[in-house]
Amino acid sequence: MRETAAAPASSAPTAAQGEGAPTEEALREEAQARLSELAGPAARLREDQWRAIRALVSERRRALVVQRTGWGKSAVYFVATALQRARGAGPTVIISPLLALMRNQIAAAERAGIRARTINSANTADWERTYADVAAGAVDVLLVSPERLNNPDFRDRVLPELAGGAGLVVIDEAHCVSDWGHDFRPDYRRIRTLLRELPDGVPVLATTATANARVTRDVAEQLEVGDREPTVVLRGDLDRAGLRLSVVRLPDNPARLGWLADRLDELPGSGIIYTLTVAAATETAEFLAARGHAVAPYTGQTDPEERLRAEDDLLANRVKALVATSALGMGFDKGDLGFVVHLGAPPSPIAYYQQVGRAGRALERAEAVLLPGREDRDIWSYFAGLAFPAEATVRQTLQVLSAAGRPLSLARLETQVDLGRTRLETMLKVLDVDGAVRRERGGWTATGRPWDYDAERYAGVAAARRAEQQAMVDYLATGGCRMEYLRRQLDDPAAEPCGRCDNCTGTSWTTEVAEEHRGAAARHISRPGVSVAPRRQWPSGMAELGVPLSGKIPDDERAAEGRALARLTDIGWGGTLRRLLAEDAPDTAVPDEVVQGVVAVLAGWGWDRRPGGVVAMPAGRRPVLVGSLAARIAEIGRLPLLGTLGHTRPDGAGPRRHNSAQRLAGLWDAFEVGPELAAGLRAHPGPVLLVDDLADTGWTLTVAARLLRRAGAAAVLPLPLGVVR
Incomplete structure (x- = not known):
């Protein structure tokens, strides 16, 4: 490859131009x-x-x-x-x-x-x-x-x-x-x-x-x-002459949301507020709208017609801002976009440069303000965990496809390959380009062509991602020119101090937040309760894993809609739950503040029939936490504590699985309703609250609900502390 600043500059027609081509x-x-x-x-x-x-x-x-x-x-x-x-x-x-x-x-x-x-x-x-x-x-x-x-x-x-x-x-x-x-x-x-x-x-x-x-x-x-x-x-050089970069450090999420409510009208024109998660975009948009600001959410989960309407509203300046994830990113063209605010730092300076590049394309000055959060690294770590799978997993996938002799859908592959749907599909797309598999009608097939696992490249990419994250941390801490820093991350040889950013000018946005807005933000994000939708269909192909479950889950074996205190990605209770449920967190009794949050969830549930008892899941890593939560709920609600589901084998549900089929296969016969719990269900035949620590795929609660319904529970109301996302 040759890098060149210009193509050859001859004015004569080339052979490619042919006769009669213009000069x-x-x-x-x-x-x-x-x-x-x-x-x-x-x-x-x-x-x-x-x-x-x-x-x-x-x-x-x-x-x-x-x-x-x-x-x-x-x-x-x-x-x-x-x-x-x-x-x-x-x-x-x-x-x-x-x-x-x-x-x-x-x-x-x-x-x-x-x-x-x-x-x-x-x-x-x-x-x-x-x-x-x-x-x-x-x-x-x-x-x-x-x-x-x-x-x-x-x-x-x-x-x-x-x-x-x-x-x-x-x-x-x-x-x-x-x-x-x-x-x-x-x-x-x-x-x-x-x-x-x-x-x-x-x-x-x-x-x-x-x-x-x-x-x-x-x-x-x-x-x-x-x-x-x-x-x-x-x-070319990558300077953005109209862009003023700033970092504003605030102590917590109520302060960050309160700052936005305080300062949004001071920001020029209309703009974009970027968040790292869908939950944060939704919560922030709801809060700012409640404070009288014309904003709308924009995420990958927003209805396509609503997204189009939101884009039009921003282009026409009918809203002050869209509160968006990276779904509103590359190429969105509004020359007079006056500001971009980040509620949370993206995982790399290059991604940040791209997003702030939405602002000020046809303006002499536009503001780019970054409000970093303590949870940013946790969110980066989650997305970094979606790297290319280990060689053994890839080889297993190729072997399964080869042995099938016909196209296999993602659902069928999941019964034999322990990867989540997104990672499995991403891996297959890479293998497709490499010539090892091919997408056909009905699924994926193996081509039989030789394929090498490029471990060095995959490790290099993972290392590059870690370096980018550290570079983003360094951007936040730098005392030098912020635009120059971003340009150097992009290897811009013309990078030099911009004279416009907060560090160059020695001026920055105030960190003061009106107590009215901070208090309102604290109340908004501490509102407890998110819905936990029940599973309605068993995964395809379970018979291949020796599991006799298929089709629709019968109504009399299905969980009802549940509630959780929060999503782990929420900017309010999410932070508390991330610390409480972290892999290395000690197993302790549930904190009083969390109990009060759960009580508020129960108070606002609005069920048709009051629960008749409380049942605890046999949490392998957090028995003290789950047991204490079940006991406190029973005590406060004056409900009988009916007991805990039992494990049928020493390892409980076994190792953590990553997709629905594999997860269900490890769970479906892992629990039992013991004699004491069965007696409690007979004595209190109404709905039961099923308490757990964390809901991810939802299959643990689904399997437990099936057992409890079969044992006589009139309904099962799942109540995990948190849901993953």
């Missing part, structure tokens, strides 16, 4: 005219924009553009598209990772008179019409989500035709291609197969604002798959 000067004038149509008459081609366009249109090259947010990367591919289409080329195919980004790209294309359509999970009803329009030449730009690339129908029926007829292929947010990138996505690896199958002479453009030198090299090398020429790499 370089004429091509540049045409590109400038197209840019004016897109961005207005005042817009002027940047030198690197022109170099990229020339490499794509004139030289049919593959180019990687690494430039800051707001620099104009999308202008490169829209101008190149217009030029290519004017010369009779096929449509541009843009691989784009987020629906919000796609919507922005379509709107930008339409402003330039470019006909754009999209294929993604939210518009399946339009796919066939879109394919027909592409075939009829009525589409200039087709935006495709990376997940489509490995959908069997799309991959086998649509993708070859698109690849064969494309005039330009664009990979947006290209750092996702590299597993060294901060936001690696396995679906992006399928792009290598697409590149390998492209006909000669189809230009390719990859763009990103967040690639350090290592990621840049990796992406550029991947672009060269199936192509003899080195990638043209265009890197």
Whole structure:
């Protein structure tokens, strides 16, 4: 690979241009005219924009553009598209990772008179019409989500035709291609197969604002798959001249939420408040709305129509802020976004740079304020635990697929491979790109091709993630220029003090919080109680594990809807529970403050029939905690303590399992209703409260409820202290 600041600068027509091709000067004038149509008459081609366009249109090259947010990367591919289409080329195919980004790209294309359509999970009803329009030449730009690339129908029926007829292929947010990138996505690896199958002479453009030198090299090398020429790499300086970076340290979550309620109206214009979890986004939005602020939540769990409405409201300044997870991230385009506040630090400076890059793209000044929390590292650790599985697990998966002789669904694989659904699917996508497995109709199959476990690379990626987390901690603590720090993390050779951040100017936001807002925040986040939905269906394929359970769970064996004090990811009670239920926490009697929280949960439950007794789960690691909680609830509620479920084997439920099928297999015969508990249930036949410490998959409570219902309980009301998420 060769890194270059510019493509060759000859003005003579190249062999690739052919006879009658315009001179370089004429091509540049045409590109400038197209840019004016897109961005207005005042817009002027940047030198690197022109170099990229020339490499794509004139030289049919593959180019990687690494430039800051707001620099104009999308202008490169829209101008190149217009030029290519004017010369009779096929449509541009843009691989784009987020629906919000796609919507922005379509709107930008339409402003330039470019006909754009999209294929993604939210518009399946339009796919066939879109394919027909592409075939009829009525589409200039087709935006495709990376997940489509490995959908069997799309991959086998649509993708070859698109690849064969494309005039330009664009990979947006290209750092996702590299597993060294901060936001690696396995679906992006399928792009290598697409590149390998492209006909000669189809230009390719990859763009990103967040690639350090290592990621840049990796992406550029991947672009060269199936192509003899080195990638043209265009890197610019990554300063954001209008962005003022600040860190505000506050003692606890009530202070952080109270600070937001105090200061939100002081922040310029409208903006985004980022949180690390869905629960935090929801809680924060509810609190700020209750304090009179026009805000809305935006997460991966938000209904698609509500997300679209929220985006429109932010674009039109009808809300002061969206309170969002990273679901509102890459590419969201609002030039006058006045601020980005982070309630909790992202796990890497590069991810942080990308998110604050949403602000101030067309403003002289915008605020980026980071409010770190004590729970940040715990949340980082959870997501870091989703790394590539150990070699033995991968080999086992390949062996299971080979032995099956037919496609296996994820549900079937879970009966034989002890991985959670997300990690299992991610692993299969990586193996698919490596050629070891293939996704077919009905599931996954093994190809039988040799495959090597790249332990050194996987360990290196894990080490890089740990280094990024430490770098984020160092960012919070630095006394130097914050923008310079972020730019150095991205290997920007032009990094220098910005003169704008809190450290450069010696000025910072106040840490004072009005007692009214702090108190209101404390009351809001200490509200106890979250719903615990019951399982209604047994996992598929349990017979293969020797478990005689299948189909719908009968109504007379199913748990009722339960309650928990909080989710571990909550910003209120979640922190208390994370400390109490930590792996290394001592097993002690339940604290009084937690008991009072649980009592408040019970008081607000609103059940149809008052419980007739309390039953404790046989908590292997926390018998004192669970037993004391059950006893306190029985005492305060004047309910009989009916007893504890028994274990049927010395190891209880056995080792921790990671997916529903494996978890249920280890649990289904692990408990029993002993004689004393059975007598208690007969004597008190009403509903029972089933007390436990933590609900994760929900199968422990499901199995226990089945036993208690069979033993005579009229209903089982699960009451774990916490739920994982």
